[in-house]
Each structure stands twice: as C-alpha cells, then as structure tokens.
Amino acid sequence: MSFIRREWTSADADDWHKEDWLAIIFSTISYITLVIGTALSFLTITIGFVVLAIGIVSAGIMMWIIDPKLKKISNEYEKKQKDYLRQLEDIQRWEVEK
Amino acid sequence: MITFQFLDWLWIVLFVALMIFFGIYFYRMGKRSQSDFFLAGRGLPWWLPASSVYATHTATDTPIWVAGVVYKYGFAGLWYAFFSAWCAISAFVSTRIFRRSLAYSQAEWQSLRFGGLGAELLRGWLAGWQVFMNMFILGWVGIAMGKLCQMIFGWELWMGLFIFTTLGAIYVLSSGYWGVVMADFQQGVIALLIIVIVSIWGVVAAGGPDEIIAKLGSYNSSVEWEVPNEWKDQQAMIRVSDVETGKPIAINSESFAIASSISKDAQSKLESRATTLIKSKETHAGEILFPTNVNKLQAGEKYTIVWASDDSYNRVNIDASVDSGISWSRVASHHFNGQSWRLNFFSFTGMFEGQFPVAWFVTMMIIALIGGFGMGTSIDWYPEAQRIQSAKTVRDASYSIWAGSALVLIRNSIWAAAIIGFFVLYPGIAKSGEYEMAWYRIGFEFLPVGLVGFLFAGILAIHLSTVSTHLNLGALYATRDFYHHYVNPKASEAMLVKVGRIATFVLLLGSFVFGVIIGEEITAWLIFALWIMAAGVWLPNILQVIWWRFNSWGYLSAWIANLGLSWLIVWILPRFGVIPALPDYLQFWILIVLNAMIYLPVTFFSKPEDMDHLVAYYVMSRPIGFWGPVRKEAEKQGLIATT
Numbered sequence: 125m126s127f128i129r130r131e132w133t134s135a136d137a138d139d140w141h142k143e144d145w146l147a148i149i150f151s152t153i154s155y156i157t158l159v160i161g162t163a164l165s166f167l168t169i170t171i172g173f174v175v176l177a178i179g180i181v182s183a184g185i186m187m188w189i190i191d192p193k194l195k196k197i198s199n200e201y202e203k204k205q206k207d208y209l210r211q212l213e214d215i216q217r218w219e220v221e222k
Numbered sequence: 223m224i225t226f227q228f229l230d231w232l233w234i235v236l237f238v239a240l241m242i243f244f245g246i247y248f249y250r251m252g253k254r255s256q257s258d259f260f261l262a263g264r265g266l267p268w269w270l271p272a273s274s275v276y277a278t279h280t281a282t283d284t285p286i287w288v289a290g291v292v293y294k295y296g297f298a299g300l301w302y303a304f305f306s307a308w309c310a311i312s313a314f315v316s317t318r319i320f321r322r323s324l325a326y327s328q329a330e331w332q333s334l335r336f337g338g339l340g341a342e343l344l345r346g347w348l349a350g351w352q353v354f355m356n357m358f359i360l361g362w363v364g365i366a367m368g369k370l371c372q373m374i375f376g377w378e379l380w381m382g383l384f385i386f387t388t389l390g391a392i393y394v395l396s397s398g399y400w401g402v403v404m405a406d407f408q409q410g411v412i413a414l415l416i417i418v419i420v421s422i423w424g425v426v427a428a429g430g431p432d433e434i435i436a437k438l439g440s441y442n443s444s445v446e447w448e449v450p451n452e453w454k455d456q457q458a459m460i461r462v463s464d465v466e467t468g469k470p471i472a473i474n475s476e477s478f479a480i481a482s483s484i485s486k487d488a489q490s491k492l493e494s495r496a497t498t499l500i501k502s503k504e505t506h507a508g509e510i511l512f513p514t515n516v517n518k519l520q521a522g523e524k525y526t527i528v529w530a531s532d533d534s535y536n537r538v539n540i541d542a543s544v545d546s547g548i549s550w551s552r553v554a555s556h557h558f559n560g561q562s563w564r565l566n567f568f569s570f571t572g573m574f575e576g577q578f579p580v581a582w583f584v585t586m587m588i589i590a591l592i593g594g595f596g597m598g599t600s601i602d603w604y605p606e607a608q609r610i611q612s613a614k615t616v617r618d619a620s621y622s623i624w625a626g627s628a629l630v631l632i633r634n635s636i637w638a639a640a641i642i643g644f645f646v647l648y649p650g651i652a653k654s655g656e657y658e659m660a661w662y663r664i665g666f667e668f669l670p671v672g673l674v675g676f677l678f679a680g681i682l683a684i685h686l687s688t689v690s691t692h693l694n695l696g697a698l699y700a701t702r703d704f705y706h707h708y709v710n711p712k713a714s715e716a717m718l719v720k721v722g723r724i725a726t727f728v729l730l731l732g733s734f735v736f737g738v739i740i741g742e743e744i745t746a747w748l749i750f751a752l753w754i755m756a757a758g759v760w761l762p763n764i765l766q767v768i769w770w771r772f773n774s775w776g777y778l779s780a781w782i783a784n785l786g787l788s789w790l791i792v793w794i795l796p797r798f799g800v801i802p803a804l805p806d807y808l809q810f811w812i813l814i815v816l817n818a819m820i821y822l823p824v825t826f827f828s829k830p831e832d833m834d835h836l837v838a839y840y841v842m843s844r845p846i847g848f849w850g851p852v853r854k855e856a857e858k859q860g861l862i863a864t865t
Binding site for chain 1: 232284300304310313315322330424567594616618624628632634642692710846862863865
C-alpha cells in the first residue's frame, strides 16, 4: 500500500486519517507562502517568485492528497442527506424530542 | 474632493444598474423557500461560495485596516491580517463537520451538538448575539463608506452610510441569498481587478519595484511618537541608543520646544519636513534630523522622529527627556535602524520587546491556525457557516472555504506592495488616520480620468458585497433561530420568506443607528470586536467540536464570563490603575486562562450531555478529537462500523 491512500471505502472515509493531517499541513504551508510570495513577487523580488511557486505547488499536493477522500465522503453523505434534512426540520418545528 | 468626468459616472451608473438587475432577476428563486432565501437551495458549486467568502471579507474598511498595519510595520504587518488563515485547517476539519450537520446557522448547530435547556439557551443567545453583531458590522462598514464619501464628494458622514447600504438592501430584500451570492461573484471579480490595477499604479508611482527597494535602502530611520499631553510648554530632547551596548548613537545637541497648540499650517509643514528629512541623503551618522531646536511640536500630537541611518547598528532604543537628559522616557524599544526592514516579513524586535515581538507572532499563528479546529473562533466563521451550508456537497464546502480565504490573503499581499510604494512616496506621516487611507489615496491621486470612476465602482462592489451578506445573515438568525424555532414552528415557507424580508429591513434600520453611534471611532471598535470579545471563548469554541464531555453549561458559562472579563482586563482595571495596560497578545492569554478557571469547573460539576443525543450528533457529523465513549456507544448500537 502506498504512503498516500487514494482508494477509500465509505466507512474509512468518514474517519480521520493521516491524509487529513497531511492536507492540513500542506494547506497551512500554502497559505503562509502565498502571503509572502505574492507580496514579494509584486515587487519583482526573485525569492518572492520561488516562495509563490512553493505556495501553488503545496496547494496542488494538498488537493491531490485529500480529493479522493473528500469525493468519497461527499458521495456517501449525499445519499443520507435527505433523511437528515427531514430530521432537522422536525427538530426545528418541535416535532421530535431531541 | 474629487471631480468625476462623464466616463467615471458611466462606470458607476452601469454598476448600480447591474446590482438592481440581480435583485429583479433572482426574485423568483429567492421567494421559493426558506432554504432558497437563506442558502440558495444548498446547491452551489464551490467557486460561488468561494467568491462570496472573498467578496464579503473585502469591505470598505479592509484596505484602511491593511494600510494601517503595513505602513506602520512593513510587510510584517500582514501577519496582523493573517487571522483569515483559520480556514487552512477549518476547510478540512470544522467546515466538513459543520456541513454534515446541515444546520442553517451556528445557533442551530448548538441545538444539534448539545441537548435540553442548555442547548436552547445557547441557541437563543447565539441568535441574539448574531443579530446584534450583524447590525453592528453593517454600522461600521456603513460608516467607513460614509467617511470615504466625505473624502471623495465632501458629503456629510451619514449620507454615504444611508445611500449605499440602502442600495445593497434592495437586492437582498428582493432575492435573498441568491442575489447576495450571484452579486458577490461579479463584485468579487470587479474588486480584485481594481485592487490589482490600483496597486500596480501605486508601485509605478513610487518609481517601480527596483526604485522602491533602493529608496528604502537609502532612507533615514524613523519612528512614530505621540508627544505626552503633560509635556506642554516644556523643552525636550530625543536620544537614540544602541540596544546591544546601550551607547547613545544620536542625541539632540539643543532642545526643542513643545507648545500646548500650534497652527494647522505649522503642523502640516512639520509633517512635510519629516518626509523630506527621511528621504534626504545629505545627512551624517549620529544626527537627530527631526525634531530639532528649530521645530516647535504640539503636546498630544503624533510626529515622526527622524535620525540619520547608520549601518553599524541594527536595532536601537529611542528615548525622550524634558529635564535636559537627567531622566528619559521610552518612545520605542528594539526598533530597526534604516527602512529596509519593512520588506522583511520576520523583522522581529525581540522575544517580548518592541513593536513586533516573537511572542505576538506566535500568539497570532496559534489563534489563526489552531482556531480552524473550532467553530466561531473567528468572527468570520458566522458568514462562512452560511456559505458552507449553501455548497452542494461536503467537498464543495471544503474547497469554497479554502479558496475564498486564499484569495483574501493574496489580496492583502497585493495591497501591501502598494502600501510600501505609498510609504516610499510619503514616509513622514505619523497620524494613523492619514496613512490608513493610503490605498484610497493612491487610487484617487494617481489613476487617470475614467479609471477613477471604475475605482469608485470597485469601492461600491466592495461595500455592497459586505453589506448584502450581513443583511441576509442577520435576517437568517432572526428568522430561523427566533421566529421559526420559538415563535411560529408551524410557519409556512411563504411566511418564513416574508419574515426574512421584514428582518432584513429591521437590520437595515438598526445599522443606521449603529453607524451613527460608531461615528469616527472605527478602529477602536473593530479591534475590540474582532480580538478581545472573542478571546475568552476561543478555546471553548474548539472544545465544543473536539471534546465530547464539554457540555452546554460549560460553553454558556464561558460566554457569560468572557463578556465581563474582557471589559475588565482590557479597559476597566487598566483605567483604574489596578493592572498596567497590557499588550494585546498578553490580554489574550490572560483571558484564556481566567475563562478556563470558570468554564472547566462548570463543565465537570454539571452532567454530560445525554448519550443518545451525542450518538445522533456523532453519527451525522463524525467530529474529530476526543469522542471515544460516544463512538463506542455508536458502535454498540450498530450505527457505525466497528474499528
């Protein structure tokens, strides 16, 4: 099995795994480097373009890691959403005991 | 005042017509149901809520705030605006959990996460808080627009507030969230375009990128100084000394006078003098260039102290004396020599010392990033929560929050580059009220005819996107969490849309009242609302997501305690001399600890939430963190697969 998991079962996708943590780390790196890289690039400072590139690549890696898991979660959840929405409206209208 | 030409007016008229068109076009979709009026039917692809996140958080006061911190702290000032980075983690944690709950609002989520009387109290409290906050936000962004219109057209302050907030209300009243999100998309595009154009113009006006860097390297050193009020009618001196050795580097050879008042004309000449001397190359190391014995300053006013840059020193302390140098009071500590430090994102002045200490930076990083595990850790969470629920899937919700906030951060950086250019042009401004208008000044002073009108259309876009969001969001809490849940649970969809419209109108009226009350004091209110009022509940906002044992009574007590403690620590105790005025990062940690001493005992001395209620929430939302007993129960009941 590869270090980054690309295939998910619906039960597994609902839990929290290292892929979630890796996405968070790359997401954070991306935000910090986008802030620094954009400002320095706007003043055409060379290191700014390098940092900006790191920000864009980090965002790409983040998506590559998390997208299969998010797709699986979404697909499975959409199947149950109708029932959940009905429950939500029942609570809103005081028709069930919460 | 600025004079508009035909082309300028044409841009503005076209833009206003487009906004009214959105209101009419989406009227039918908005009136279909409560879900349409407040969440656009939960069917939006990620890029629409993303553009709405970006457009909403680009308000008329945002460039004022960013310009203020970047002019004062250089690029390091961008970390002040880094609080949006909570979305780096939230996009994949709290966004995912919240989207799965399907709650219309954060108040509604409280009644899914907690149960019983505590949950209902929390829902009512958060709903009331959010109606108030949205009215308050509308007031402050409205009055920021009023200030701009005063600068541009010479109008009375209330006119800009009244005219342009009402314009936003037209399409929100008509089409609800559909109008908001569709208008936000095109407003976001216009706003980004004009931000890039004005910022490029600013950089070019300052001589271009290379020239800006070269000038910062050659300029003399400077620091802001507010002359103490009690120093009027005295003679004063300035001393600059090396931090490492304590040895004086520069000192006034003769003292200068401080008067109780000087004319406006003399005041403006002093500012020009400081600007000229910062730029001057005809100086020698060891010289205080401003103020000197030929200058007379006014007590209680802000000035820029200027001294000749000297490469042999890195950081300096600046002191002032009114007793011929017998005793000195500190103006600034660990301040950087020269001006090149403004290009450094990590120009720390020490661990705890100076204007940019490591302790502040670490606090900001923790608040911004770790806050993403919670819900409501940032004031921006509440509009984001609405956008999360309007996305068509969990995946769309995650990407919309991530991309919208990435755009916000990128926008700040583009602004910052232009503000550095503005500093190179006008380095001697000491009054924050003046340099905070830097980005607007670049636009109105340097853009050619025709583009000035486009800039104003961009400002309108910035303003309307924020106003429309908060009108609709405040109405959501009033309708869904008050009227529907507590007043009329059996209300029809048509009735709920009607109540949504009435609530929007009431929010509009309330915002005028708040705008007039806030008046000119925007920044002080903003810092209090964004930073301190949220400090004590920052950790409880995370705990409610990640810890099963945290209950409604603990959370409710944290809110109540924070309201009292934040006023005490920030204003009341320092005012009466009980504690010294503390730096903001220290206030944050003190409030965290004091609040924990209240809500943790309350949590442990009250019962946990009902296990069946927690299991239902867990199965639906699958939260992260410490949920072991709840998970085990869910597995036992066969509701989720056993691990």
